[in-house]
Amino acid sequence: MKELNAKKTYSRFGLTYSIGQLVYTVLVVILSLVLKKVNPEIFSSMAANILITYAVLVLITYPGMYLAIRNLEKTEIPKKSMGIGMLIACFPIAYTLGALSNLVGTIINIRIGAATGKGAVNPILDVMTGVPPVVMFLVAVVLAPICEELTFRKFLVDRTVRFGEKTAVLMSGLVFGLYHGNFSQFVYAFVLGAFFAYVYLRTGKIIYTILMHMFVNGISTVLAQVVTQGLDIEEMTGYIYGGDMEAYMNYCTEHAAAIAAVGLIGLFIILFLIAGVVLIAVNAKKVKFAAVPGELEKGNIFKNVIINVGMIVFILYCLANIVTAQLGLERSLVRFITSLISG
Known part of the structure; x- marks a missing residue:
């Protein structure tokens, strides 16, 4: 009975997140077509593009995903205060886990890019280019942490911890990583997702992981953008690779404050x-997982948690997104879908 419940629960999550992502993509394409007819210039601004597409995610996709899984049986996780000392310690721990795992992901991404001939793929860098800091702050530091911690930590862990603490933590990280749809973000999203899930599991307070998520995103995106907006890195490296050290020194002198x-x-x-x-x-x-009464036995975890219709669909769908992103095909697919809808 326990195994059947686990299979059904994880399958529901897999199907919900797959459909949610698919619906989000279709709605964004349709909304783009409608808005372009009303105002052809509306998507000329990257800031407007991000705000409009993220509005679909926040107002429709995430609420819809919650409605689809809210009736699943959940476990009330005891609320415990972390203590100011441990809370403060978690910020450098979270950032370091993210930075180190991002380094690993970047190295692998570069090697895959070399093998495919497409180079390293990092959609986040493309999105950050030309976006005002206030917009990036609103999306990356406020909205994303709140929505993602609720969707991929609280809602998921509450309903899966009864099948095993470690399994719930690892699946939270895996689902979160895959959902990003590109390899550049997968590794660090998986590691941070699992860490945040463990913190939530031990405290029962999602506010802790929201704050950590906000902090990591703040340093990784907004702060980096604000600091480097006064520097043209490509120009600087161009002087170095070209051997024009005089031009490089002049550039550094003119931008001494930013440097x-x-x-x-x-x-x-x-x-x-x-x-x-x-x-x-x-x-x-100190990281330990407590035994849960009636949790899945070790030998039965994979076949019940992963080998079910919903999770198989979700994993295949996300892997398809990762492959298309890595090969640079996602823009072509969007243009193709747009052409079909617009006739």
Whole structure:
């Protein structure tokens, strides 16, 4: 009975997240066509593009996904205060986990890019280009952490922890990573998703993971954009690779304030990473998973959690998105779908 419930529960999540993502894509395409007819210039701004598409995600997709899984049996996770000391320690831990896993993902991404001839693919960098800091702050630091922590941590962990704590934590990370739909974000999203799920599991307070998520996104996106907006990295590297050191020195002199700011931020991040590594080493042995009455036996986890209709569909759908993104096909697919709808 327990195995059947686990299979049905995870299958429901898989189908819900697959349909949710598909519906989101279709709605964005349709909305784009309608708005372009009303105002052809509306999508000329990347900021407007992001705000409109994210509005669909926040107002329709995530609420719809919640409605689809809300009736699943859930476990009330006991609420415990983390303590100010541990809460503060979790910020460098989260950032360091994200940075190190992002490094691993970047290396693999570069190698895959070299093998495919398409180069490393990073959709986030494309999105960040030309977006005002206030828009990036609203989307990446406010809306995304709140919506994603509710959708991929609270809603999922509450309804799957009864099948095993470790399984719930790892599946939260896996689903979160795959849902991003590109390999560049998969590795660090998986690692951070699992870490946030563990924190939520131990505290029962989603506000903690929302704050950590906000912090990581703040440093990774908005702060990086604000600091580097006064520098043209391509121009600087062009001078270096071209051997024109005089032009490079002149550029550095003219942008001394921006370079100094980057240096200070870089020093802060290095110190932060050192603190994070130390804290991870000190606290690693404290990570433990409690036995749950009636949880799935180790040998039955994979066949019930992964081998079910919903999760198979979800994994295949996300892998297809990752492959198309890696090969640079997603824009062609969007144009093709748009042409079909518009006739």
